[in-house]
Amino acid sequence: NxxxxxxxxxxxxxxxxxxxxxxxxxxxxxxxxxxxxxxxxxxxxxxxxxxxxxxxxxxxxxxxxxxxxxxxxxxxxxxxxxxxxxxxxxxxxxxxxxxxxxxxxxxxxxxxxxxxxxxxxxxxxxxxxxxxxxxxxxxxxxxxxxGGWGFEVPSRAKNKDIAIEFAKWMATKEGQLFYVPIYGGVVPSTPSVLDDPIYKGDDIVKISRRRAIASLPDTVYYxxxxxxxxxxxxxxxxxxxxxxxxxxxxxxxxxxxxxxxxxxxxxxxxx
Known part of the structure; x- marks a missing residue:
């Protein structure tokens, strides 16, 4: 079908x-x-x-x-x-x-x-x-x-600089490729990940991932x-x-x- x-x-x-x-x-x-x-x-x-x-x-x-x-x-x-x-x-x-x-x-x-x-x-x-x-x-x-899951840095964090750098890294392609498999790679936080092999192919998992991603333009945050x-x-x-x-x-x-x-x-x- x-x-x-x-x-x-x-x-x-x-x-x-x-x-x-x-x-x-x-x-x-x-x-x-x-x-x-x-x-x-x-x-x-x-x-x-x-x-x-x-x-x-x-x-x-x-x-x-x-x-x-x-x-x-x-x-x-x-x-x-x-x-x-x-x-x-x-x-x-x-x-x-x-x-x-x-x-x-x-x-x-x-x-x-x-x-x-x-x-x-x-x-x-x-x-x-x-x-x-x-x-x-x-x-x-x-x-x-x-809005999905993500990372927040407390305003009074002891190692705030390190925490901020970690949050920045999580927004990179490398960081997202590490993070998105937690939810099966369904919806990444950055479009730079979308050219990765985890989204390419004709098996039902990859097709399902692409369908979820295709709905993003019709999605608003509450x-x-x-x-x-x-x-x-x-x-x-x-x-x-x-x-x-x-x-x-x-x-x-x-x-x-x-x-x-x-x-x-x-x-x-x-x-």
């Missing part, structure tokens, strides 16, 4: 339904899972529907919008209602690797991390990553990212001015996945949690 991704959520759900497996009355393998790193995935779905989660001018969150509810339906409520997803005891990467789900949605390191594992017959596990489905037909998915306080945000997603909250109720809970977190952060900066 030469396609870079699914044509629609409906197509992805149809594949998940085909891959779901039952043994008697019990589900032995769920069709799909997006569980894990929920907030980032949800913010991406919202943006793909045309609404950024944070209004910097009004200093408020947009989880009380129609787009927010629609995003929660696409991300969690609909696959749960279809019976192809449920709240599991692990995130989607581990669930896929353990054979608990047929389709895992979210983490761009699925392919390279899966390639490190062996199947029960001793052969290498093969996982291919494709692009997310479009939330609006005919439009590209738009992503919201947390910003700092809302305080970065995500405490408790996992709860609405978990309850929606359990069927305990509707999409609308989960969005209201998320709006309340994030608003409270933002107020606490603002209060903490007034000293």
């Amino acid at each position: 030469k396609k870079e991704g699914f044509d629609s959520y409906e197509q992805m759900w149809a594949l998940a339904e085909l891959l779901q497996k039952k043994e008697g009355d019990k589900v032995a393998r769920w069709g799909m899972s997006g569980q894990g790193w929920d907030l980032g995935q949800y913010l991406t779905t919202m943006r793909s529907l045309g609404k950024f989660f944070w209004d910097g001018e009004k200093q408020k969150f947009n989880f009380d919008s129609e787009e927010a509810v629609k995003a929660m339906q696409l991300y969690i409520e609909t696959p749960v209602k279809k019976g192809i997803e449920t709240q599991l005891d692990d995130h989607h990467m581990n669930s896929l690797f353990a054979g608990k789900v047929g389709v895992a949605m979210g983490n761009t390191a699925l392919a390279p991390e899966g390639a490190k594992l062996k199947l029960t017959n001793g052969s290498q596990m093969k996982v291919e990553s494709v692009n997310r489905p479009p939330a609006i037909a005919g439009q590209k998915p738009l992503y919201v990212g947390e 910003g700092n001015d809302w305080g970065l306080n995500r405490t408790g945000t996992n709860v609405p997603f978990e309850k929606c996945r359990q069927g305990a909250l509707s999409a609308q109720e989960a969005c209201k809970a998320l709006q309340d949690i994030m608003t409270t977190n933002f107020k606490q952060w603002k209060d903490s900066t007034k000293s």
Whole structure:
């Protein structure tokens, strides 16, 4: 299949339904899972529907919008209602690797991390990553990212000069070639690495890496001015996945949690 991704959520759900497996009355393998790193995935779905989660001018969150509810339906409520997803005891990467789900949605390191594992017959596990489905037909998915992992130098570090030189080195091609394999080489911090052999070739890991990198022009950082306080945000997603909250109720809970977190952060900066 030469396609870079699914044509629609409906197509992805149809594949998940085909891959779901039952043994008697019990589900032995769920069709799909997006569980894990929920907030980032949800913010991406919202943006793909045309609404950024944070209004910097009004200093408020947009989880009380129609787009927010629609995003929660696409991300969690609909696959749960279809019976192809449920709240599991692990995130989607581990669930896929353990054979608990047929389709895992979210983490761009699925392919390279899966390639490190062996199947029960001793052969290498093969996982291919494709692009997310479009939330609006005919439009590209738009992503919201947390900016990835990196290095910070404390302002009062004892060996500050050495620490700064290390941080500078990590931004070089040599440093990145040392660092990016930690996450399977999916998204490096500098484009100078992209001509390296780890990104060249036709095996599914390298193809998956290039797909992840190709999404970068459509990705924005989620910003700092809302305080970065995500405490408790996992709860609405978990309850929606359990069927305990509707999409609308989960969005209201998320709006309340994030608003409270933002107020606490603002209060903490007034000293």
